[in-house]
Amino acid sequence: MDRLSRVLLFAGFGCFAFAFVLSCLYPWLLTDGAAPEATIAQLAEHVPPDFKALKDGYPVSFAQAFPQSDVALTPRELLGVPADDARRAASEAAWRVAYADALQRGRDVYVSEGCWHCHSQYVRPVANEEQRFGPVLPAANDNNALQRPVLWGTRRVGPDLTHEGGLRSDDWQVAHLWNPQDTSPGSIMPRYTWFFRDGFQVRRRVAPDTAEREGLDPQASYPVPGVHASEAEAQAALERHRAGLPSSLAAEKDRLFVAPGREPNARGLSLVAYLQWLGTWQPLAAAAPAGVAP
């Protein structure tokens, strides 16, 4: 036994190496080794309307978070722009850059907040999980840069998020992050108040006749998108908004006012973009099987 010490030392390394080959290299060869990992830029090739809607809904934060915001125009902003206008092509390119950035930052937030400790990202072909959460995905779907390190998770305090993308609106996601109990009464998910920034917002009081007709509080008001850092900036935004109103809405000009407001910050927007992306990407191999011309 003692004379075998050195042999046994190598046996000890051998045990480690054997397990490494069997549970790391072998599965890698069978699955992800066959195809290159998709980069974040590839994942961001198709920019979904959910992401563009974030700019419409939270323009000030969006401009702060994504420098491409000036060039990347939403469908609303592109109304009336001719189909062959250079702005359209530039806009699409800018959107892709911003989206790739958002996905990566959203994933970083998902990691640093430990979201993956309570939300899994894999659906099993048992226990009616397909009915509850959606289809089981093959290994190829997870062979991308956003799944490195892997975010499958091992516990479900909250629901699986594999197919979360597009399931709910941006606004639902934002409201849920501010206070999960508002959207899901009884939820034990913590509030993520640090995904939001406070400021001042232009609001529009409801028209008196509408309030009467609909049975609303006459003081009820609706926010105009955009939360500004200071009251003065919000006031300037109010003036711009007032100047932009058509004469048919002249009565509305007097119902505008500035009030404290709140909207998601760069982290919040990125996380929502990431959540809305989950499950929306199809690997290239699945989209165009080998031998089929694209």
Place this chain on the structure above:
Amino acid sequence: MSSTAVPLNPAGRPHDAAGLQDVVLVNKGLVKWHFIFGLTFMMTSMFGGLLVSLNFVHLYPFQGIEWLSVNRVRLLHTNEIAYGFLVNAFLGALYYAVPRLTGRAVAASWLGWLILGVWQFLMVATSVGQLLGFTQAVEWGETPTGFRPGTFQLEYIPVDFLVELGAVLVAIQFLVPIARSLHSRMYVSLWYVSAGFVWLILTYVMGNTLPEWAMAGSSGAATVGLFIHDLVGLFVTPMGWGLMYFFVPVILRTPIWSHALSVIGFWALAFFYPLNGVHHFLLSSIPMSVQYGAILSTMAVEIVVTTVVVNFFATMWGKGHALRTSLPIRWLYTGMVFYFITCLQCFFHTTLTVQKVIHFTDWVPGHAHLVMLGVFSFWLFGIIDWLWPRITGHEWHSRRLNHWHYWLSMLGLLIMFVDLLAAGLMNGYMLDALVPWMDMVRALFPFWAVRTFAGSMIVLGQCLWVWNLWQTARRPKPYDYRVDLVEPEVLATPAAAREEA
């Protein structure tokens, strides 16, 4: 027994059962300070755990504070218990055990103090980093790499790579005396310890580089599973068993029942344990052949474990009264019974049939608490209980408090374990039955309330114990080691003792 008869060493302190050589070989300062730091991290970790459990019953007190967010505190809970408490306490106990097993002092005392300092710095850097949001998405490996996930942009102290450096220093510290004593027969504890340190270095490199920079998705998950299990199976378990094989015979004053069986146990563990990894992601897109392999080797491990447990119970044959008279032995054997339960549980819940129900539920945290607290922490509690008066040279402030510590921890853990098991089963069947999510959360509330209650029992037990250890260290009354010797039962009765005298 009076303390007047305690023999004193030249330094004027009473020395322990092993005699004067201890004073030369064992650096008691290192043992003591590793225990002190370990216990500090244990307390912060356990309070962190209790805090997290409050969130589940809608009582989280720091809602809305970014750096005390529930999931960041959860990271502090798991990482501080594993790297702060277990590693520190293992090192402390090894600073006592390895020199006595090899007859050689560790490589260098200054290296010991360096490791002590570096390790505490890394632990604080880990916890601060995690509370600030610099964490790695690898389970049990959330220690900050310092890099933005999956990239090479450095954002924080690269703790992981410094830990790697620390692991190399630790390996040198303990492998040197072991290598120097190679001419004599190597006891099984030394097999465990030396292999454990080498495996730790390999495991840590693998788990903190491949899933982060090389392998995505499915193969990344296989690697993460391998890392989780290598860390438990090739570091924590070898250290735990290595210390058990040393302290149980020392405290019982009897040799281990079968050396052959102990070595078989070691090699079977070395072969089967790391193959278990993928069982953390069963029924996933990892190739089924790999999953079945993991299941089979998990089952094989439990058979191996049975031989180890049989060996220890056979060692105690005829000395069962030690469970009553010696608290350290009671801790060590309680931990071992829990180890057996854990492994039996593994045997069944690694099967796909059971996985289907219990995966993703509270069953798994229940299992994890039984392993980390019920087995390895309980072993270390027993070892610290046995060593503390010997290291400080002071009689216990209160032996009664130690018993409170035992019963509060043991019953608290049992309640938590059974409670989480039940919650897990219920949760699993509710998921299967497509019960609406929020109904499930509401149904689990009573289980989570019981878990918080059980957790407070455990935390209270640790508070009493740590206070007792502190008071003992400050107490001037010298320790009489003979009080804690496990004597043959005939001598344990006062009448027999008088007769002997």
